[in-house]
Amino acid sequence: MAKITGAQMIIKCLKEEGVEVIFGYPGGKVIPLYDALFDSDIKHILVRHEQGAAHAADGYARVTGKTGVCIATSGPGATNLVTGIANAYMDSIPMVAITGQVSRAQIGTDAFQEADITGIVAPVTKHDYLVKDVRELPKVIKEAFKVASTGRPGPVLIDIPLDVTTDLIDENFKVEINLPGYKPTIKGNLKQVKQAAKRIAESKKPVIFAGGGIISSGASDVLKKFVKIAKIPVITSLLGMGSFPEDNQLSLSMAGMHGTKYANLTFTEADLIVAIGVRFDDRVTGKLSEFAPNAEIIHIDIDPAEIGKNVKVLIPIVGDAKIVLTDLKNEYENYIEKKGIPDRKDWLTRIKYLKNAYPLKYDRNSSKIKPAYVIEKIYELTGGDAIICTEVGQNQMWAAQFYKFTQPRTLVSSGGLGTMGFGLPAAIGAKIGRPDKTVIDIAGDGSIQMVSQELSTAVTNKINIKIMLLNNGYLGMVRQWQEFFFKRRYSQTCIHNCVDFVKLVEAYGGVGISVKKKEEVEGAIKEALGINNVVLVDFWIDKEENVYPMVAPGSPISEMLESEMLEGV
Amino acid sequence: MGHIISVLVENKAGVLAKISGLFSRRGFNIESLAVGPTDDEKISRITLEVNAEEHSIEQIIKQLYKLINVIKIQELNPSNIVERELVLIKLSADSKARPEILEIVNVFRANIVDVARKSLMVEITGNSTKVRALEDLLRPFGILELVRTGKIACSRGSKD
Structure with a gap:
């Protein structure tokens, strides 16, 4: 041999x-x-x-x-x-x-x-x-x-x-694999699924909390079907974005520290949370003891260690999100066929009201380049069909807030670890994986400098990603905390004019576009999307723009800081 | 609350480090630890004693299960187990002290396993209470060295 x-x-x-x-x-x-x-x-x-x-x-x-x-x-x-x-x-x-x-x-x-x-x-x-x-x-x-x-x-x-x-x-040597201690539970306990279906049907104010587990198990379609039948609003975690289309009227987008006010209020008012493939991270729950005070929780997760770790659970179901959701949908259909469709008109009216009353806001009339404006334009000009990678910090939160994710696997963002410098190399990997898609890295000037050498990787391998750099000359998220909680003492967060990003990307052989006026934003994005090369667009955004709303650390998510300036905008 | 957890693991290098690492980074202190192969040489048993609240124990067991080399975990019910530890006690003892020590050792059904001119060594197996009682009685003679194994435990057979 x-x-x-x-x-x-x-x-x-x-x-x-x-x-x-x-x-x-x-x-x-x-x-x-x-x-x-x-x-x-x-x-x-x-x-x-x-x-x-x-x-x-x-x-x-x-x-x-x-x-x-x-x-x-x-x-x-x-x-x-x-x-x-x-x-x-x-x-x-x-x-x-x-x-x-x-x-x-x-x-x-x-x-x-x-x-x-x-x-x-x-x-x-x-x-x-x-x-x-x-x-x-x-x-x-x-x-x-x-x-x-x-x-x-x-x-x-x-x-x-x-x-x-x-x-x-x-060369043909083989040994069978042997993992006696590894047997993940895939199929959820049907008795508990039945109980969950019943509890959901009885609930007056249910909400679904969809996480990354929906995406990794490929359960988005089942989730959509279930929501269509059960008419329950859907909140996602950051990693769950794209698991349920944000242009659906039942989507409440992301909850948590920088989540939408309507999502946070919905959690607070709900009487039942159906959590699927999420782990109730502290960035979502805020002050744990006051999180969703009126809600019982059905928690579906493939990892039993996540169930009951942070929140008390009424019905735990260990299993693969797609398989459990399919069973849950079927059981729910059986249940309402026998007992009738639950009347949730009041709740859905309330959800609609919250969405209308507390939309995400920014100063649209400002002559400065507002980051939210840039993200909205990126969404418009890509038709929402791009893969969006983000760095970590303000850029990440603005991307999550103002880009409407409608498909699974279209947001690539470092959630749990919050790794600055993730976005650029992740975008390179994403573009290799999906060469058919426009891949955009929404970057910050702090994060990208942790990995800017990877511009070379992108250019030499003709991995034509587009970097939309929200450049504010600050380590913006930390600066925002310093503004709110440390009397504007901007200790070590100012990085103004430390590098000419246009020249930097050009040095590697890519294309740089500088945008210093609001009127140039749209044209620059269009131009970048049309160039067959790595492109970095350096947007000089409003320097001290904050991410709103914000739940202060240690506060319940029902208490959000909002910009007073924005009232009525 | 003291909990005794019995963990069956694959007998492979690095497994004990993974388990002890898990305890320390999740903020639990291991009170006692014993490791040895089972009747199947590919499988080892790790017996751990941990002080923690009920909720924390549940979480630590779930986290232990996530380790790929962990095969089975049992939390033992203290009222229905046989638990033992083995202790060797080296005492300072001249000829005058020996008779009294011997008497104590006999009462506890312990053994003298080594005798020297100015010292002797006592071996005792038993549960923590018995071991502690003997230790207390021997202390006045002057304990030179004390070595104990971690606790091991086995659940009793069913009584019906």
């Missing part, structure tokens, strides 16, 4: 898992692996920093639903991946990260470029492996992809010593 190297076996196994693209960066301990990759038709995108590889794999996974793959060398290569892995872990994104490691005999000796990467990432991975025998490779890689992509998805790291990649192995 023909023998191949461990490195060749890795590539062979990745092919078997259907891997089409890898994001990575070579180094001493992965040279054999990159040598094997040289003969493969798997596409490799060379990033400029390993963090970019992890974020790109993450962005790729979010838009395709496939498992993202990244590679880094041992030591600093591996540790540079950590932020990206932690980001994927917090947002339940399927990812396999492969790291080189020093040879087996050198492990534990503080060898050159040695880091205990499995020890370092244990708290931020779903699982990790250190491969000590070339014969483990086929099994470990198969297991890693299974663990990463099933149940509650998440990142898995495989650490492979150099000499394992050079050892020889029979």
